[in-house]
Amino acid sequence: MSIFTLVWNYFKARPLNTAINILLLSLGIAVMTILLLFNKQLEQKITENARGIDLVVGAKGSPLQLILCNIFHVDFPTGNIKLNEAERFAKHRLVKRAIPLALGDSYQSYRIVGTSQQYAELYKAELQEGNWWKNTLDVTIGANVGTIAPLKIGDKFASAHGLAEGGHTHNEHQYRVVGVMKRTNTVLDNLILTNVESVWEMHEEHASEEAHEDHEEHTELRDSSFIPSPLVPSIAKGDSVKEITSMLIQYRSPMGAIQLPRLVNSQSSLQAASPAFETARLFSIMGVGVDILMAFAYVLIFISGLSIFIALYNSLKERRYDLAIMRSMGASRTKLFVSILLEGGILTLLGSVIGLLMGHGVLVLLSGFVEETQKAGIDGFVFYPEEWIILVGSLLLGLLCAVIPAIQAYRTDISKVLAGN
Amino acid sequence: MISIHDLSFQYSAGNSIRFPDFTVTKGEHCLLLGESGSGKTTLLHLLGGLLRNYAGSVKVDNTELAQLSEASLDRFRGQHIGFVFQRNHLVSALSVEKNLMLAPYLAGLKINTERITEVLSGLGLAEKRKSSVTQLSHGQAQRVAIARAVLNKPSIIFADEPTSALDDKNCDRVIHMLMDVAAQNQSTLLVATHDQRLKDKISKQVKLSSS
Numbered sequence: 001m002s003i004f005t006l007v008w009n010y011f012k013a014r015p016l017n018t019a020i021n022i023l024l025l026s027l028g029i030a031v032m033t034i035l036l037l038f039n040k041q042l043e044q045k046i047t048e049n050a051r052g053i054d055l056v057v058g059a060k061g062s063p064l065q066l067i068l069c070n071i072f073h074v075d076f077p078t079g080n081i082k083l084n085e086a087e088r089f090a091k092h093r094l095v096k097r098a099i100p101l102a103l104g105d106s107y108q109s110y111r112i113v114g115t116s117q118q119y120a121e122l123y124k125a126e127l128q129e130g131n132w133w134k135n136t137l138d139v140t141i142g143a144n145v146g147t148i149a150p151l152k153i154g155d156k157f158a159s160a161h162g163l164a165e166g167g168h169t170h171n172e173h174q175y176r177v178v179g180v181m182k183r184t185n186t187v188l189d190n191l192i193l194t195n196v197e198s199v200w201e202m203h204e205e206h207a208s209e210e211a212h213e214d215h216e217e218h219t220e221l222r223d224s225s226f227i228p229s230p231l232v233p234s235i236a237k238g239d240s241v242k243e244i245t246s247m248l249i250q251y252r253s254p255m256g257a258i259q260l261p262r263l264v265n266s267q268s269s270l271q272a273a274s275p276a277f278e279t280a281r282l283f284s285i286m287g288v289g290v291d292i293l294m295a296f297a298y299v300l301i302f303i304s305g306l307s308i309f310i311a312l313y314n315s316l317k318e319r320r321y322d323l324a325i326m327r328s329m330g331a332s333r334t335k336l337f338v339s340i341l342l343e344g345g346i347l348t349l350l351g352s353v354i355g356l357l358m359g360h361g362v363l364v365l366l367s368g369f370v371e372e373t374q375k376a377g378i379d380g381f382v383f384y385p386e387e388w389i390i391l392v393g394s395l396l397l398g399l400l401c402a403v404i405p406a407i408q409a410y411r412t413d414i415s416k417v418l419a420g421n
Numbered sequence: 422m423i424s425i426h427d428l429s430f431q432y433s434a435g436n437s438i439r440f441p442d443f444t445v446t447k448g449e450h451c452l453l454l455g456e457s458g459s460g461k462t463t464l465l466h467l468l469g470g471l472l473r474n475y476a477g478s479v480k481v482d483n484t485e486l487a488q489l490s491e492a493s494l495d496r497f498r499g500q501h502i503g504f505v506f507q508r509n510h511l512v513s514a515l516s517v518e519k520n521l522m523l524a525p526y527l528a529g530l531k532i533n534t535e536r537i538t539e540v541l542s543g544l545g546l547a548e549k550r551k552s553s554v555t556q557l558s559h560g561q562a563q564r565v566a567i568a569r570a571v572l573n574k575p576s577i578i579f580a581d582e583p584t585s586a587l588d589d590k591n592c593d594r595v596i597h598m599l600m601d602v603a604a605q606n607q608s609t610l611l612v613a614t615h616d617q618r619l620k621d622k623i624s625k626q627v628k629l630s631s632s
Binding site: 001002005006009010012013321322325326327328329330331332333334335414415418419420 | 462463466469471472491492495496498499500504506508510512513514515519522523524525526527528529532569581
């Protein structure tokens with residue numbers, strides 16, 4: 001026999017009431033937990049994916065689209081830019097690193113990115129097995145592409161135009177997998193990397209015969225005066241035909257942040273977008289939805305608090321005699337006060353523990369069954385210190401709801417109750 | 422054991438009540454007789470420390486109750502006094518056994534399961550030990566209430582109208598049961614009642630006059 005046995009037996013005596021109170025609270029807590037986990041991990045992913053990239057230079061259009069497309073690979077390109085125009089900024093004294101990106105095709109909705117080795121270095125990618133891409137049409141795939149698609153070394157595949165599955169396929173050329181990268185928990189896990197030339201080759205198939213010949217001629221034209229392009233070394237500097245989708249830029253000094261964006265936007269047909277600025281904007285847009293859901297969670301929690309208060313308050317009326325009898329058996333006022341407080345506290349603590357488990361459970365299920373969640377890298381097994389705040393907060397809520405009934409229990413006039421008045 | 426001297430109590434409504442002086446020695450059985458409204462329950466509550474703020478003297482077990490703080494009065498009550506009420510109220514959320522465990526637990530004593538077995542079988546309730554109290558008949562519930570009152574081997578048992586709602590046969594059984602368990606535990610028994618049938622069961626009687 002202990003105060004907990006007593007409280008527990010009172011719960012058991014009203015199973016439906018107890019269950020509904022716990023359920024209400026746990027639903028609110030679960031919504032809160034899911035939002036917390038989702039928001040935190042998304043924020044973390046976004047910062048990780050944008051780390052090291054100070055500026056994205058691409059075709060004119062929506063700056064947010066430029067960022068979504070070239071950093072997170074979830075949107076379509078704004079258009080192409082001339083390689084020679086990009087080169088002008090790649091060589092700028094304030095630029096430490098410039099990485100070209102050529103997008104356009106995908107395989108089973110995994111995007112194929114024509115780029116340089118520096119792109120993989122940006123995310124500190126390492127090889128799980130095989131090699132980095134070297135020759136045209138060789139690809140090195142991200143961890144998720146290896147496991148979910150699935151592709152393995154030596155596999156050949158044809159790419160599809162665009163990002164969606166079932167687009168027009170380029171059957172004429174097939175890519176060959178030469179390596180698989182280790183998991184980086186960045187967007188790289190969902191990409192297929194190759195060189196820029198491969199992407200060109202895919203698309204020049206569709207261009208006229210003439211352009212094709214141009215290309216052939218071009219490679220033969222290498223002589224002593226050949227100066228390689230800083231972005232794509234196999235191409236001569238200043239090539240006026242070749243195009244890429246965008247260029248990722250890392251500044252040499254903070255001065256870059258002041259000068260470069262303005263320089264790019266004003267002096268060329270190109271557009272520069274800052275990942276930091278655009279993601280902050282994205283968060284503020286998403287924030288509205290999150291706030292509404294959060295408000296919904298608060299309403300659920302408030303209602304459950306009210307429901308616990310009403311349940312305790314009503315049950316106390318029925319239990320006035322119990323309380324008086326317990327006093328006659330030697331229970332002190334304080335003991336009864338504490339037992340009612342505990343009843344509220346344990347109820348909400350149970351509710352919030354169940355809610356936290358439910359929240360994590362939902363994300364575990366989501367990441368297990370929904371491919372999009374898996375690709376986004378949302379994990380249900382991650383725990384944050386904020387969850388302690390939820391636990392302690394709900395315990396306080398329970399105590400708060402129980403305080404008025406507990407005071408009533410404290411004040412019970414035992415003689416009056418026992419005399420039957 | 423119990424001694425009352427010059428005792429009066431003022432109700433919150435303003436009217437006050439005076440009680441006659443009397444003494445009950447250890448192990449004695451005593452009947453507290455009086456009509457409804459004569460203050461039987463009030464006197465029982467004063468003796469049991471459920472009511473405080475009286476004038477005069479109430480000594481139980483040689484302790485002047487007014488001198489105890491509220492918390493120590495609670496402890497005193499739990500360890501020295503067993504109550505049997507007319508509505509033998511049991512805690513319906515708990516089983517028979519847990520209702521009995523409540524007595525030593527709330528009194529701050531050690532829970533002795535052998536003592537529970539002993540008391541339950543003494544009252545013919547052994548097989549009801551794990552039952553829910555809501556499944557008991559009225560007679561069984563009353564026996565559980567008596568078992569609860571004597572479990573801590575209290576020096577005094579106070580019974581408030583234990584028989585008034587019972588027929589002759591059950592009235593007889595209950596008063597003998599109370600007298601028997603009181604004798605077994607060497608407890609003083611004080612029964613407050615207006616039930617005339619008990620008059621020839623217990624010889625020592627204190628009459629309260631209606632005010």
